Amino acid sequence: MAITPTFSARPRVLVVGGGYVGLYTAFNLQKKIAKSGGIVTLVDPLPYMTYQPFLPEVAGGNIEARHAVVSHRKHLKQTELIQGSVTAIDHENRKAVVAPADGGEPFELTYHDVVVAAGAITRTFPIKGxxxxxxxxxxxxxxxxxxxxxxxxxxxxxxxxxxxxxxxxxxxxxxxxxxxxxxxxxxxxxxxxxxxxxxxxxxxxxxxxxxxxxxxxxxxxxxxxxxxxxxxxxxxxxxxxxxxxxxxxxxxxxxxxxxxxxxxxxxxxxxxxxxxxxGVMANPMVRSTDFPIEPRGRVSVNVNLQVNGEFGVIPNAWAAGDVAAVPDVTGGLPDGTCVPNAQHALRQAKRLAKNLWASRFNKPLKGYKHKNLGAVAGFGEWQGVAKIMGIQLKGPLAWLAHRGYHGLAMPTVERKFRVIMDWFVTMLAGRDLAQLENLQAPRTTFVAAATPKSKPAAAAPAPAAEAKTEEKNGAKEDAAAK
The missing domain is CATH 3.50.50.100 (FAD/NAD(P)-binding domain)
Known part of the structure; x- marks a missing residue:
């Protein structure tokens, strides 16, 4: 796969992953980096970011599936987008290996800064079946x-x-x-x-x-x-x-x-x-890097969101979100790191972008600090539970808090509008109960129609004796008719 020559020679900020952290980091840096003569490159297997808190509502027919995702290309117009997976990072030599999503030959990308934002994957156990x-x-x-x-x-x-x-x-x-x-x-x-x-x-x-x-x-x-x-x-x-x-x-x-x-x-x-x-676990791709990994499989970082090794900060390496063990100075998990959720990821991305830009000019970096505002959950129609800054809610009030928070947290104005309209339509017309068949094999109907049908086998000719009998019978019928 060839990289656009215009971009290939520019100092690159490589963003690994296009989820919450990847999308917001690229969005906040793309103009600044471009004006300075560089380029932000985002690599992700998918061409969109998924707002995962909405997945239960998509499954339940409350929200249209496309409205719960954000197009990378539409909102990252000054970012070089590559649909593929970063399979290895050699930070010492500032190189990353990218495997194209279309199955093409892997290739190397050189970079100046790297942001590890590969997120998390589903965690399973060895259960038969x-x-x-x-x-x-x-x-x-x-x-x-x-x-x-x-x-x-x-x-x-x-x-x-x-x-x-x-x-x-x-x-x-x-x-x-x-x-x-x-x-x-x-x-x-x-x-x-x-x-x-x-x-x-x-x-x-x-x-x-x-x-x-x-x-x-x-x-x-x-x-x-x-x-x-x-x-x-x-x-x-x-x-x-x-x-x-x-x-x-x-x-x-x-x-x-x-x-x-x-x-x-x-x-x-x-x-x-x-x-x-x-549960979930940090994306295992981080184990194919030369970055320090803590016991839970996450990249070790400091409060400034810089990758932090045994001998201190690793220059030009950053990480945030579910794939990073970000210290939580306000509490967090028992090990002192931030809870892996969208609330932290969105804020970490904005702080990371500011710190990365400041580091270009040797300006002081600001540590990430955010006290978890709480949690909200919806349980279908007009039911939910919430804990917001110590205030406990349940039932319809919690349901409204859930919708209010996630409606505001959904990235981009146009996506917020689409989701809110989905909610209004659902309140008026009910859930969408239309099932879509043959998604796994959408060409089945066309293939059946386009495939030539085999002609039925021709009837075998009648034996000579039978043919003569039929002729005589036909003659008698003709005579009777006259």
Whole structure:
């Protein structure tokens, strides 16, 4: 793959990853770097940034999928964009290896500064059958597929006469009781019940939703009292909430759950839908760099968001977001680092861009400091929970706080407008329950129409004796007619 000659000779700020940190860092630096004679280059496998807090609502039919993503090319007009993955970084020689998303030959990029913003990926465990039976909720594609799967299974169950197959299709399981898991099961439960109302061949009582959480409580970001309220709320809606429970096996979609810590059998049942939201981990690509990595697999950085090694700051290397162990001077995780969430990522990106620019002129850098404002979560229509600067909310007020916060946090004005319009339309017309089929093989119908149909085989000629008999019969019929 050839890089545009106009850009290739410029001093490059290489941004690895186009999520929250990558998008905002590139956006805040592109004009300044361009005016100074350099270029910002952003490398990401996808041409857009996904606002992940909206994925449960996309899966639940509240938000149009395209409205939850932000186009890199539309908003990074002075940034060199490369669709691919950085597979290795040799910072000592200021080189990175890029594998194009189209499967082309990997190539090297030289740079002056590098910003590691590769984000996080889904964290899983070695559970038999999980890879074959499960689906995550980390990408917009997964959210769309999950929405279609739930609606499709309800439709399939409506014409199924085998009770076991029908029960399996209408059982939906979410593993992980964090914000993503709770919001996902609540949104899907709302959508499924709305779909069943329109289908007189399926009863509401046939729907089964199961939440599996290994800890003794859910949602560690809120208070114990709020967590208990959420469990009671979900159970009042018919959701089975299983605490201190773990998924042990998922082979052939037969789920085996065990109690913790004694690992005794808890339940065993079949389910066609298994959603995994049990945590994330730093993108493992950082292990293919010469940067210091801390025990949790994140890049070690200081409060200025500079990569920090055993012998101090590593020049021209920066990192932030889920892939970096950013010190939280206000508290944070038990290890003293920032909680990996969008709230921190957006603010870290802005601080990183300012510090990187200041470093060009040997100006003092400012440490990242942000006290977590709290957490908000929505549980479907007019229900939610929130903890904002010590104030605890639940029900409709928390739901409004959730929408207000994320509506403002969504990047770019045009995307905010689209999402808010989606919410208004949903309030007036209900969730979008249209299922899209054949997304995996969209050419199926066209191929069938364009493929020449084989002609039916010609009938074998009649034997001579039969032919003569037919001629005589024909002659007699003609004579009779006269």
């Amino acid at each position: 999980l890879a074959e039976s499960g689906i995550g909720l980390k990408t917009i594609e997964e959210a769309v597929a999950l929405r279609n799967q739930v609606l499709s299974l309800i439709e399939q169950a409506s014409t199924e006469t085998d009770p076991a197959v029908r029960k399996r299709a209408l059982t939906f399981v979410v593993v992980g009781g964090g914000f993503a898991g709770i919001e996902t099961i609540a949104e899907l439960e709302d959508m499924a019940r709305a779909a069943v109302k329109l289908n007189n061949r399926v009863e509401q009582s046939e729907l089964r939703f199961v939440l599996v959480e290994a800890m003794g409580r859910i949602m560690p970001e809120v208070t114990e009292k709020q967590a208990v309220w959420v469990v009671e709320h979900l159970r009042s809606r018919g959701v089975e909430v299983l605490l201190n429970t773990s998924l042990d096996n998922a082979e052939e979609s037969n789920l085996k759950l065990i109690n913790l810590p004694d690992k005794s059998v808890a339940q065993e049942f079949d389910a066609d839908t298994l959603i995994w939201t049990a």
